[in-house]
Amino acid sequence: MTLHLLALAGDGIGPEITRATCDLVRAACDASDVEVSISEAEIGFDALERYGTTIPEDVIARAKAADGVILGPVSHNAYPPISEGGLNPSGVLRKALNLHANIRPARSHPAVATPTGQAVDMVIVRENLEGFYADRNMEHGPAEFMPVPGVALSMRRITEANSRAIAETGYALAMRRTAKRVAVIHKANVLRQSDGLFLDTVRDVAKGFPEIETEEVLIDAAAALFVRDPSRFDVVIATNMYGDILSDLASELAGGLGLAASLNHGTGHAVAQAQHGSAPDLAGQDIANPASLIGSAAMLLDHLGHPAAARLIQAALDAALSRSETRTPDLRGTARTSEMTAAILSHISDGP
Numbered sequence: 166m167t168l169h170l171l172a173l174a175g176d177g178i179g180p181e182i183t184r185a186t187c188d189l190v191r192a193a194c195d196a197s198d199v200e201v202s203i204s205e206a207e208i209g210f211d212a213l214e215r216y217g218t219t220i221p222e223d224v225i226a227r228a229k230a231a232d233g234v235i236l237g238p239v240s241h242n243a244y245p246p247i248s249e250g251g252l253n254p255s256g257v258l259r260k261a262l263n264l265h266a267n268i269r270p271a272r273s274h275p276a277v278a279t280p281t282g283q284a285v286d287m288v289i290v291r292e293n294l295e296g297f298y299a300d301r302n303m304e305h306g307p308a309e310f311m312p313v314p315g316v317a318l319s320m321r322r323i324t325e326a327n328s329r330a331i332a333e334t335g336y337a338l339a340m341r342r343t344a345k346r347v348a349v350i351h352k353a354n355v356l357r358q359s360d361g362l363f364l365d366t367v368r369d370v371a372k373g374f375p376e377i378e379t380e381e382v383l384i385d386a387a388a389a390l391f392v393r394d395p396s397r398f399d400v401v402i403a404t405n406m407y408g409d410i411l412s413d414l415a416s417e418l419a420g421g422l423g424l425a426a427s428l429n430h431g432t433g434h435a436v437a438q439a440q441h442g443s444a445p446d447l448a449g450q451d452i453a454n455p456a457s458l459i460g461s462a463a464m465l466l467d468h469l470g471h472p473a474a475a476r477l478i479q480a481a482l483d484a485a486l487s488r489s490e491t492r493t494p495d496l497r498g499t500a501r502t503s504e505m506t507a508a509i510l511s512h513i514s515d516g517p
Protein backbone atom coordinates (compact mmCIF):
# COMPACT_ATOMS: atom_id res chain seq x y z
CA MET A 166 0.00 0.00 0.00
CA THR A 167 1.44 3.34 -1.02
CA LEU A 168 1.94 6.00 1.61
CA HIS A 169 0.46 9.28 0.35
CA LEU A 170 2.02 12.44 1.72
CA LEU A 171 1.21 16.05 0.88
CA ALA A 172 4.04 18.62 1.03
CA LEU A 173 3.19 22.31 1.55
CA ALA A 174 6.34 24.41 1.14
CA GLY A 175 5.13 27.65 2.77
CA ASP A 176 7.01 30.95 2.98
CA GLY A 177 10.52 32.22 3.78
CA ILE A 178 12.88 29.30 4.28
CA GLY A 179 9.92 26.92 3.81
CA PRO A 180 10.62 25.90 0.20
CA GLU A 181 14.30 25.15 0.92
CA ILE A 182 13.76 23.00 4.01
CA THR A 183 10.65 21.31 2.59
CA ARG A 184 12.50 20.27 -0.57
CA ALA A 185 15.34 18.86 1.55
CA THR A 186 12.87 17.00 3.78
CA CYS A 187 10.95 15.45 0.87
CA ASP A 188 14.19 14.21 -0.75
CA LEU A 189 15.18 12.51 2.50
CA VAL A 190 11.74 11.00 3.12
CA ARG A 191 11.81 9.48 -0.38
CA ALA A 192 15.30 8.08 0.19
CA ALA A 193 14.50 6.64 3.62
CA CYS A 194 11.27 5.06 2.37
CA ASP A 195 13.11 3.57 -0.63
CA ALA A 196 15.75 2.13 1.67
CA SER A 197 13.16 0.56 3.98
CA ASP A 198 10.77 -0.77 1.32
CA VAL A 199 8.00 1.72 1.99
CA GLU A 200 6.28 2.86 -1.18
CA VAL A 201 5.75 6.59 -0.88
CA SER A 202 4.21 9.22 -3.11
CA ILE A 203 4.62 12.89 -2.17
CA SER A 204 2.42 15.41 -3.93
CA GLU A 205 2.80 19.18 -3.55
CA ALA A 206 0.45 22.12 -3.18
CA GLU A 207 0.91 25.85 -2.67
CA ILE A 208 0.05 27.65 0.54
CA GLY A 209 1.14 31.04 1.89
CA PHE A 210 2.08 34.00 -0.27
CA ASP A 211 2.30 31.90 -3.46
CA ALA A 212 -1.26 30.67 -2.98
CA LEU A 213 -2.46 34.15 -2.03
CA GLU A 214 -1.12 35.55 -5.28
CA ARG A 215 -2.59 32.80 -7.42
CA TYR A 216 -5.86 31.91 -5.64
CA GLY A 217 -6.56 34.90 -3.39
CA THR A 218 -6.13 32.88 -0.18
CA THR A 219 -3.14 31.58 1.76
CA ILE A 220 -4.86 28.18 2.08
CA PRO A 221 -7.28 27.20 -0.70
CA GLU A 222 -10.18 24.83 0.13
CA ASP A 223 -8.75 22.31 -2.30
CA VAL A 224 -5.54 22.11 -0.26
CA ILE A 225 -7.54 21.39 2.90
CA ALA A 226 -9.37 18.59 1.08
CA ARG A 227 -6.10 17.14 -0.18
CA ALA A 228 -4.62 17.31 3.33
CA LYS A 229 -7.64 15.39 4.64
CA ALA A 230 -7.25 12.75 1.94
CA ALA A 231 -3.50 12.27 2.48
CA ASP A 232 -2.00 9.87 5.03
CA GLY A 233 0.14 12.70 6.35
CA VAL A 234 1.21 16.27 5.63
CA ILE A 235 4.66 17.89 5.61
CA LEU A 236 3.95 21.53 6.41
CA GLY A 237 6.61 24.17 5.74
CA PRO A 238 6.69 27.30 7.94
CA VAL A 239 4.46 30.23 6.99
CA SER A 240 4.83 34.00 7.47
CA HIS A 241 1.31 34.46 8.79
CA ASN A 242 2.28 37.54 10.82
CA ALA A 243 2.93 39.29 7.51
CA TYR A 244 -0.31 38.22 5.81
CA PRO A 245 -3.11 40.67 4.97
CA PRO A 246 -6.32 40.45 7.07
CA ILE A 247 -8.46 37.30 6.88
CA SER A 248 -11.04 39.25 4.84
CA GLU A 249 -8.34 39.60 2.16
CA GLY A 250 -7.39 35.93 2.19
CA GLY A 251 -4.66 36.01 4.84
CA LEU A 252 -5.53 32.96 6.93
CA ASN A 253 -2.95 31.16 9.03
CA PRO A 254 -2.60 27.84 7.15
CA SER A 255 -1.21 26.14 10.22
CA GLY A 256 -4.21 27.15 12.35
CA VAL A 257 -6.68 26.23 9.62
CA LEU A 258 -5.19 22.75 9.25
CA ARG A 259 -5.10 22.15 13.00
CA LYS A 260 -8.80 22.78 13.16
CA ALA A 261 -9.84 21.14 9.88
CA LEU A 262 -7.90 17.94 10.66
CA ASN A 263 -8.73 18.08 14.38
CA LEU A 264 -5.08 17.90 15.47
CA HIS A 265 -5.49 18.03 19.24
CA ALA A 266 -1.87 17.31 20.07
CA ASN A 267 1.35 19.08 19.24
CA ILE A 268 4.32 16.92 20.18
CA ARG A 269 7.48 18.99 20.57
CA PRO A 270 10.67 17.15 21.48
CA ALA A 271 13.67 19.14 22.74
CA ARG A 272 16.73 16.93 22.52
CA SER A 273 20.30 18.21 22.58
CA HIS A 274 22.95 16.62 20.39
CA PRO A 275 26.28 15.66 21.98
CA ALA A 276 28.24 17.59 19.32
CA VAL A 277 26.13 20.75 19.47
CA ALA A 278 26.79 23.19 22.32
CA THR A 279 23.86 24.13 24.56
CA PRO A 280 23.57 27.54 26.25
CA THR A 281 23.86 26.13 29.78
CA GLY A 282 26.12 23.18 28.92
CA GLN A 283 23.46 20.72 30.10
CA ALA A 284 22.00 17.88 28.07
CA VAL A 285 18.27 18.12 27.31
CA ASP A 286 15.94 15.27 26.40
CA MET A 287 12.30 16.08 26.96
CA VAL A 288 9.08 16.12 24.96
CA ILE A 289 6.52 18.83 25.37
CA VAL A 290 2.99 17.61 24.71
CA ARG A 291 1.02 20.72 23.95
CA GLU A 292 -2.75 20.94 23.64
CA ASN A 293 -3.29 22.34 20.17
CA LEU A 294 -6.89 23.48 19.74
CA GLU A 295 -8.04 25.60 22.67
CA GLY A 296 -6.71 27.70 25.55
CA PHE A 297 -6.02 31.32 24.62
CA TYR A 298 -5.96 30.32 20.95
CA ALA A 299 -9.59 29.25 21.06
CA ASP A 300 -10.79 32.14 18.89
CA ARG A 301 -10.90 29.47 16.20
CA ASN A 302 -13.60 27.49 17.99
CA MET A 303 -15.52 29.83 20.29
CA GLU A 304 -19.17 29.22 19.46
CA HIS A 305 -20.47 32.06 21.62
CA GLY A 306 -18.72 35.01 20.01
CA PRO A 307 -15.25 36.43 19.64
CA ALA A 308 -12.69 35.28 22.20
CA GLU A 309 -11.33 38.80 22.53
CA PHE A 310 -13.33 41.98 22.86
CA MET A 311 -13.37 45.46 24.33
CA PRO A 312 -16.38 45.92 26.65
CA VAL A 313 -15.43 49.60 27.03
CA PRO A 314 -12.65 51.59 25.37
CA GLY A 315 -9.34 51.07 27.11
CA VAL A 316 -10.26 47.64 28.49
CA ALA A 317 -9.70 44.43 26.53
CA LEU A 318 -10.85 40.99 27.63
CA SER A 319 -9.50 37.71 26.39
CA MET A 320 -11.21 34.37 26.90
CA ARG A 321 -9.40 31.11 27.40
CA ARG A 322 -11.28 27.92 26.73
CA ILE A 323 -10.38 24.70 28.55
CA THR A 324 -12.50 21.59 28.11
CA GLU A 325 -12.47 18.28 29.90
CA ALA A 326 -12.54 16.47 26.54
CA ASN A 327 -9.40 18.12 25.16
CA SER A 328 -7.61 17.97 28.51
CA ARG A 329 -8.30 14.23 28.63
CA ALA A 330 -7.17 13.73 25.03
CA ILE A 331 -3.87 15.56 25.57
CA ALA A 332 -3.25 13.75 28.86
CA GLU A 333 -3.87 10.38 27.26
CA THR A 334 -1.52 11.27 24.41
CA GLY A 335 1.14 12.42 26.90
CA TYR A 336 0.92 9.37 29.15
CA ALA A 337 0.95 6.96 26.19
CA LEU A 338 4.11 8.70 24.98
CA ALA A 339 5.69 8.52 28.44
CA MET A 340 5.09 4.75 28.44
CA ARG A 341 7.29 4.47 25.33
CA ARG A 342 10.20 6.36 26.93
CA THR A 343 12.80 5.16 29.40
CA ALA A 344 12.42 7.75 32.15
CA LYS A 345 8.64 7.27 32.51
CA ARG A 346 8.04 10.67 34.09
CA VAL A 347 5.34 13.21 33.40
CA ALA A 348 5.31 16.85 34.49
CA VAL A 349 1.91 18.56 34.33
CA ILE A 350 2.21 22.32 33.87
CA HIS A 351 -0.46 24.60 35.32
CA LYS A 352 -1.32 27.74 37.27
CA ALA A 353 -4.36 26.35 39.07
CA ASN A 354 -3.61 28.47 42.14
CA VAL A 355 -4.70 31.52 40.12
CA LEU A 356 -6.77 30.11 37.24
CA ARG A 357 -8.82 27.92 39.55
CA GLN A 358 -11.59 26.98 37.15
CA SER A 359 -9.75 26.57 33.86
CA ASP A 360 -6.37 25.23 34.96
CA GLY A 361 -8.23 23.49 37.80
CA LEU A 362 -10.30 21.52 35.28
CA PHE A 363 -7.20 20.73 33.24
CA LEU A 364 -5.28 19.54 36.31
CA ASP A 365 -8.15 17.44 37.69
CA THR A 366 -8.61 15.78 34.31
CA VAL A 367 -4.91 14.97 33.95
CA ARG A 368 -4.90 13.54 37.51
CA ASP A 369 -7.76 11.27 36.54
CA VAL A 370 -5.95 10.01 33.44
CA ALA A 371 -2.76 9.52 35.51
CA LYS A 372 -4.59 6.93 37.64
CA GLY A 373 -4.57 4.63 34.62
CA PHE A 374 -0.75 4.80 34.40
CA PRO A 375 0.67 3.67 37.75
CA GLU A 376 4.08 3.00 36.09
CA ILE A 377 4.50 6.72 35.40
CA GLU A 378 5.77 9.13 38.02
CA THR A 379 3.76 12.36 37.85
CA GLU A 380 4.87 15.78 39.07
CA GLU A 381 2.66 18.89 39.05
CA VAL A 382 4.65 22.04 38.31
CA LEU A 383 3.52 25.68 38.24
CA ILE A 384 4.29 27.32 34.90
CA ASP A 385 6.57 29.96 36.43
CA ALA A 386 8.51 27.37 38.44
CA ALA A 387 8.74 25.21 35.31
CA ALA A 388 10.49 28.01 33.40
CA ALA A 389 13.11 28.30 36.15
CA LEU A 390 13.54 24.54 36.49
CA PHE A 391 13.95 24.06 32.74
CA VAL A 392 17.06 26.25 32.93
CA ARG A 393 18.34 25.00 36.29
CA ASP A 394 17.88 21.27 35.76
CA PRO A 395 16.37 20.15 32.44
CA SER A 396 17.21 16.51 33.25
CA ARG A 397 14.32 16.60 35.70
CA PHE A 398 11.88 16.66 32.76
CA ASP A 399 10.85 13.80 30.48
CA VAL A 400 7.29 14.25 29.15
CA VAL A 401 5.77 17.65 29.83
CA ILE A 402 2.00 18.03 29.40
CA ALA A 403 0.70 21.56 28.99
CA THR A 404 -2.20 23.64 27.76
CA ASN A 405 -1.78 25.51 24.48
CA MET A 406 0.00 28.76 25.37
CA TYR A 407 2.13 27.40 28.22
CA GLY A 408 3.23 24.62 25.88
CA ASP A 409 4.03 27.10 23.14
CA ILE A 410 6.20 29.26 25.38
CA LEU A 411 7.91 26.40 27.20
CA SER A 412 8.75 24.64 23.95
CA ASP A 413 10.62 27.70 22.64
CA LEU A 414 12.54 27.77 25.92
CA ALA A 415 13.25 24.04 25.78
CA SER A 416 14.36 24.08 22.15
CA GLU A 417 16.71 26.99 22.78
CA LEU A 418 18.15 25.15 25.79
CA ALA A 419 18.63 22.08 23.59
CA GLY A 420 20.66 23.87 20.93
CA GLY A 421 18.39 26.17 18.98
CA LEU A 422 15.22 26.52 16.94
CA GLY A 423 16.91 25.01 13.89
CA LEU A 424 16.78 21.62 15.65
CA ALA A 425 13.20 21.92 16.88
CA ALA A 426 10.93 19.30 15.30
CA SER A 427 7.25 18.78 15.97
CA LEU A 428 4.29 16.61 15.05
CA ASN A 429 0.65 17.68 15.16
CA HIS A 430 -1.80 14.84 15.38
CA GLY A 431 -5.37 13.94 16.17
CA THR A 432 -7.03 10.57 15.96
CA GLY A 433 -7.12 10.48 12.17
CA HIS A 434 -4.58 12.90 10.73
CA ALA A 435 -0.99 13.99 11.28
CA VAL A 436 1.09 16.97 10.20
CA ALA A 437 4.88 17.32 10.45
CA GLN A 438 5.84 20.93 11.17
CA ALA A 439 9.01 22.65 12.38
CA GLN A 440 8.53 24.55 15.64
CA HIS A 441 9.96 27.77 14.21
CA GLY A 442 8.50 30.28 11.78
CA SER A 443 9.53 31.15 8.25
CA ALA A 444 12.76 33.01 9.19
CA PRO A 445 12.48 35.50 6.29
CA ASP A 446 15.94 36.86 7.21
CA LEU A 447 17.49 33.60 5.97
CA ALA A 448 15.21 32.87 2.99
CA GLY A 449 16.73 31.99 -0.36
CA GLN A 450 20.31 31.89 0.94
CA ASP A 451 20.74 28.12 1.29
CA ILE A 452 21.79 28.52 4.95
CA ALA A 453 18.63 27.56 6.89
CA ASN A 454 18.90 24.50 9.10
CA PRO A 455 16.61 21.81 7.66
CA ALA A 456 16.97 19.58 10.76
CA SER A 457 13.75 20.87 12.34
CA LEU A 458 11.51 19.78 9.47
CA ILE A 459 13.54 16.65 8.73
CA GLY A 460 13.13 15.54 12.36
CA SER A 461 9.42 16.35 12.13
CA ALA A 462 9.07 14.15 9.05
CA ALA A 463 10.79 11.31 10.91
CA MET A 464 8.19 11.71 13.68
CA LEU A 465 5.45 11.61 11.04
CA LEU A 466 6.78 8.38 9.50
CA ASP A 467 7.00 6.79 12.94
CA HIS A 468 3.46 7.90 13.76
CA LEU A 469 2.20 6.46 10.46
CA GLY A 470 3.63 3.04 11.29
CA HIS A 471 7.00 3.21 9.52
CA PRO A 472 9.50 3.24 12.40
CA ALA A 473 12.36 1.80 10.31
CA ALA A 474 12.22 4.67 7.82
CA ALA A 475 11.93 7.12 10.72
CA ARG A 476 14.97 5.67 12.48
CA LEU A 477 16.97 5.79 9.26
CA ILE A 478 16.30 9.51 8.88
CA GLN A 479 16.98 10.26 12.53
CA ALA A 480 20.26 8.33 12.58
CA ALA A 481 21.45 9.98 9.37
CA LEU A 482 20.48 13.39 10.74
CA ASP A 483 22.34 12.73 14.01
CA ALA A 484 25.41 11.68 12.02
CA ALA A 485 25.37 14.90 9.97
CA LEU A 486 24.90 17.00 13.10
CA SER A 487 27.97 15.47 14.70
CA ARG A 488 30.42 17.21 12.29
CA SER A 489 30.69 20.98 11.84
CA GLU A 490 31.36 20.44 8.09
CA THR A 491 27.90 18.90 7.67
CA ARG A 492 25.78 21.19 9.82
CA THR A 493 24.54 24.73 9.19
CA PRO A 494 25.89 28.06 10.59
CA ASP A 495 23.19 28.40 13.29
CA LEU A 496 24.86 25.36 14.94
CA ARG A 497 28.35 26.77 14.38
CA GLY A 498 28.75 24.64 11.31
CA THR A 499 29.97 25.53 7.85
CA ALA A 500 27.54 23.61 5.62
CA ARG A 501 24.90 25.12 3.40
CA THR A 502 21.37 23.69 3.58
CA SER A 503 22.00 21.73 0.38
CA GLU A 504 25.35 20.39 1.66
CA MET A 505 23.86 19.26 4.97
CA THR A 506 21.00 17.59 3.08
CA ALA A 507 23.45 15.80 0.76
CA ALA A 508 25.39 14.55 3.79
CA ILE A 509 22.21 13.16 5.40
CA LEU A 510 21.27 11.57 2.09
CA SER A 511 24.61 9.81 1.86
CA HIS A 512 24.24 8.50 5.43
CA ILE A 513 20.83 7.10 4.46
CA SER A 514 22.37 5.37 1.44
CA ASP A 515 25.05 3.88 3.71
CA GLY A 516 22.23 2.22 5.67
CA PRO A 517 21.70 1.91 9.43
Ligand code: ATP
Pocket residue numbers: 177178238239240241242243422423441442443444445446447452453454455457495
Ligand atom coordinates in the same frame (compact mmCIF):
# COMPACT_ATOMS: atom_id res chain seq x y z
P1 ATP B 1 7.80 34.20 11.49
O1 ATP B 1 7.21 35.56 11.48
O2 ATP B 1 7.44 33.38 10.31
O3 ATP B 1 7.63 33.49 12.80
P2 ATP B 1 10.43 34.89 12.42
O4 ATP B 1 11.29 35.97 11.83
O5 ATP B 1 9.82 35.07 13.74
O6 ATP B 1 9.39 34.43 11.31
P3 ATP B 1 11.32 32.35 13.25
O7 ATP B 1 11.31 31.26 12.27
O8 ATP B 1 10.25 32.35 14.27
O9 ATP B 1 11.39 33.67 12.42
O10 ATP B 1 12.75 32.28 13.95
C1 ATP B 1 13.39 33.37 14.57
C2 ATP B 1 14.86 33.36 14.16
O11 ATP B 1 15.47 32.12 14.50
C3 ATP B 1 15.01 33.50 12.65
O12 ATP B 1 15.02 34.83 12.28
C4 ATP B 1 16.30 32.78 12.39
O13 ATP B 1 17.40 33.66 12.54
C5 ATP B 1 16.35 31.70 13.47
N1 ATP B 1 15.87 30.43 12.87
C6 ATP B 1 14.63 29.92 12.91
N2 ATP B 1 14.54 28.77 12.24
C7 ATP B 1 15.78 28.52 11.75
C8 ATP B 1 16.33 27.49 10.94
N3 ATP B 1 15.62 26.44 10.52
N4 ATP B 1 17.64 27.56 10.64
C9 ATP B 1 18.40 28.58 11.07
N5 ATP B 1 17.93 29.59 11.82
C10 ATP B 1 16.63 29.57 12.16
Ligand code: MG
Pocket residue numbers: 441442443
Ligand atom coordinates in the same frame (compact mmCIF):
# COMPACT_ATOMS: atom_id res chain seq x y z
MG1 MG C 1 8.50 33.59 14.94
